[in-house]
Amino acid sequence: MITLALSKGRIFEETLPLLAAAGITVGEDPDKSRKLILPTNQPDVRIVMVRASDVPTYVEHGGADLGVAGRDVLLEHAAGGVGASSGLYQPLDLKIARCRLSVAVREDFDYARAVRQGSRIRVASKYVHLARQHFADKGVHVDLIKLYGSMELAPLTGLADAIVDLVSTGGTLRANHLREVEKIMDISSRLVVNAAALKLQREPIRRLIEAFASALPQD
Numbered sequence: 001m002i003t004l005a006l007s008k009g010r011i012f013e014e015t016l017p018l019l020a021a022a023g024i025t026v027g028e029d030p031d032k033s034r035k036l037i038l039p040t041n042q043p044d045v046r047i048v049m050v051r052a053s054d055v056p057t058y059v060e061h062g063g064a065d066l067g068v069a070g071r072d073v074l075l076e077h078a079a080g081g082v083g084a085s086s087g088l089y090q091p092l093d094l095k096i097a098r099c100r101l102s103v104a105v106r107e108d109f110d111y112a113r114a115v116r117q118g119s120r121i122r123v124a125s126k127y128v129h130l131a132r133q134h135f136a137d138k139g140v141h142v143d144l145i146k147l148y149g150s151m152e153l154a155p156l157t158g159l160a161d162a163i164v165d166l167v168s169t170g171g172t173l174r175a176n177h178l179r180e181v182e183k184i185m186d187i188s189s190r191l192v193v194n195a196a197a198l199k200l201q202r203e204p205i206r207r208l209i210e211a212f213a214s215a216l217p218q219d
Ligand SMILES: Nc1ncnc2c1ncn2[C@@H]1O[C@H](COP(=O)(O)OP(=O)(O)OP(=O)(O)O)[C@@H](O)[C@H]1O
Pocket: 007, 008, 009, 010, 011, 051, 052, 053, 054, 069, 070, 071, 072, 073, 097, 098, 099, 148, 166, 167, 168, 169, 187, 188, 189
């Protein structure tokens, strides 16, 4: 049995065509079902539905053999240091769920001036490790505030001066009168594989990786 960890929403939706390229179809829609383990048309392949940020943990500890997770989630997980992610192979950039990790502030906050003056900036983020690293590299002093969602609210309520969050169209920032001031990195989702599973089930996992790779757009 091969177990693939996915999260609801865009990762699930955007992985479906890749699974189809490997001849795998999922019978149920996770948005309509309460089931957490979804069978597929192949008796030896199943999907487990987990939180996006739990995918690396499941794969690293063998709760799933493979998974799909954003570069943001993978880097934050590795930087969190609960295990060095040594048991986690990343053989493929799937180029799905593309966005960027950026710094954003209120439209009326003079970020460049705050940086120039060496002020302490209060930064709210779900990605506190990546944010800490980014500002340390720039030599900017920050106080970090850990949030689990709705980061855009933090500068609007006075909780923080800036946020580190994902941006795609920029629509969420605009709707909340925020402005992107720095791109930290480009993000896409990767296939991750448990190292031990790769040894024990080399052939079926290799076939799956090859099918996924052949379904990716060439650029
Ligand atoms: N607006 C977006 N456009 C494109 N890709 C995105 C966007 N937002 C997030 N992503 C990517 O998709 C991944 C999953 O995001 P999703 O919104 O489904 O989960 P989440 O709600 O952030 O996770 P969790 O449930 O763990 O809090 C992110 O880790 C990121 O790599």
